[in-house]
Amino acid sequence: MATSFNNGNSLFDFVVRDGNGVKGLADLGLSAVPDRYIQPAEERIEKQKAISGHMLAAPIDLSKLDGPSHEQVVAEIAGAAEALGFFQVVNHGVPVELLESLKDAAHKFFCQTPEKKAVYRGPPVKYGTSFVPEKEKALEWKDYISMAYTSDADALQYWPMECKEVALEYLNATAKMVRKIVEILIWKLGVTVLDDSIMNGLVASKMVNMNFYPTCPNPELTVGVGRHSDMGTLTVLLQDGIGGLYVKLEEDIADAGKKGEWVEIPPIPGALVINVGDTLQIVSNGRYKSAEHRVRTSSNESRVSIPVFTTPKPSETIGPLPQVVETDGVARYRQVVFQEYMNNFFGNPHEGKKSLDFAKP
Numbered sequence: 014m015a016t017s018f019n020n021g022n023s024l025f026d027f028v029v030r031d032g033n034g035v036k037g038l039a040d041l042g043l044s045a046v047p048d049r050y051i052q053p054a055e056e057r058i059e060k061q062k063a064i065s066g067h068m069l070a071a072p073i074d075l076s077k078l079d080g081p082s083h084e085q086v087v088a089e090i091a092g093a094a095e096a097l098g099f100f101q102v103v104n105h106g107v108p109v110e111l112l113e114s115l116k117d118a119a120h121k122f123f124c125q126t127p128e129k130k131a132v133y134r135g136p137p138v139k140y141g142t143s144f145v146p147e148k149e150k151a152l153e154w155k156d157y158i159s160m161a162y163t164s165d166a167d168a169l170q171y172w173p174m175e176c177k178e179v180a181l182e183y184l185n186a187t188a189k190m191v192r193k194i195v196e197i198l199i200w201k202l203g204v205t206v207l208d209d210s211i212m213n214g215l216v217a218s219k220m221v222n223m224n225f226y227p228t229c230p231n232p233e234l235t236v237g238v239g240r241h242s243d244m245g246t247l248t249v250l251l252q253d254g255i256g257g258l259y260v261k262l263e264e265d266i267a268d269a270g271k272k273g274e275w276v277e278i279p280p281i282p283g284a285l286v287i288n289v290g291d292t293l294q295i296v297s298n299g300r301y302k303s304a305e306h307r308v309r310t311s312s313n314e315s316r317v318s319i320p321v322f323t324t325p326k327p328s329e330t331i332g333p334l335p336q337v338v339e340t341d342g343v344a345r346y347r348q349v350v351f352q353e354y355m356n357n358f359f360g361n362p363h364e365g366k367k368s369l370d371f372a373k374p
């Protein structure tokens with residue numbers, strides 16, 4: 014019997030309610046995606062239209078922060094955060110073998126039966142599909158698992174067996190780098206006396222996700238993830254070799270493209286992708302760009318990506334740093350309680366950088 018899923022709630026029930034996910038759908042061997050996955054024309058991603066990110070700066074070598082080129086590396090990091098909000102790093106201190114194990118663990122987790130995955134209804138662990146499927150007109154071609162961090166002991170107790178050890182090691186190994194990059198970025202704002210409480214507030218909470226994008230029969234009609242920015246301070250992302258992560262240029266960048274064009278962040282073996290989140294855009298009063306990004310699906314192979322999101326804690330009030338407002342003469346964002354910012358972010362479908370409107374004065 015041909016399964017079309019194009020009427021009633023059967024698709025939603027199969028994919029979302031019953032926990033089969035997009036993986037379950039892809040495993041049926043459909044020759045075309047169900048209507049519910051077809052994006053409006055303006056949201057579709059034409060591969061040939063994006064400019065290759067190889068035109069952008071080469072990956073930043075973080076080991077050079079400890080040598081004579083320290084100042085130059087600091088300038089590269091701040092420059093990338095101001096211009097594009099995305100950059101890649103190498104020699105980042107996270108073992109490259111660990112990165113390989115993480116990708117394997119992600120495949121292992123998602124290749125389990127729906128029953129095994131669907132026990133994670135969260136928190137602290139949530140297995141899901143798309144972003145907010147109840148509210149989205151078109152669904153995203155993506156399953157994910159979110160693992161919120163409270164302590165090492167909790168992680169080892171509650172996170173899935175298939176990935177808990179590597180995911181925890183990854184989270185702990187990236188934490189040091191994240192703190193260093195955020196310190197550099199805050200210092201570059203001219204905030205030279207860095208109160209520990211400011212730093213601790215910005216990097217207080219952590220979460221590891223594993224995203225799984227099954228092979229898709231219609232990459233030209235769908236999205237893996239729709240246009241969005243990340244809500245936190247800084248995201249570290251491990252992507253595999255398949256590609257498909259696109260970032261929108263917020264301004265003209267020489268040799269890369271014009272404002273509004275999309276560039277692909279090319280997979281670089283051993284590298285990690287870093288991107289600025291909304292929180293850092295707010296705190297820096299708009300100096301650093303929380304980059305709008307999206308993901309294309311692939312018809313050849315399943316793709317995995319593994320982000321670590323570092324955010325303030327929910328009770329934290331965030332707003333532009335006073336020293337920056339003084340220099341700029343204007344506060345471009347208001348003070349918001351981070352829990353409220355998150356509620357708004359997770360309560361609405363992805364829509365580019367609209368999430369930031371919540372913090373507009």
Ligand SMILES: O=C(O)CCC(=O)C(=O)O
Pocket residue numbers: 222224238243250252258306308317318320
């Ligand atoms: O899969 C990717 O490359 C990006 C995923 C992403 O943007 C996210 O999880 O927020």
Ligand SMILES: [Fe+2]
Pocket residue numbers: 241242243306
């Ligand atoms: Fe993202």
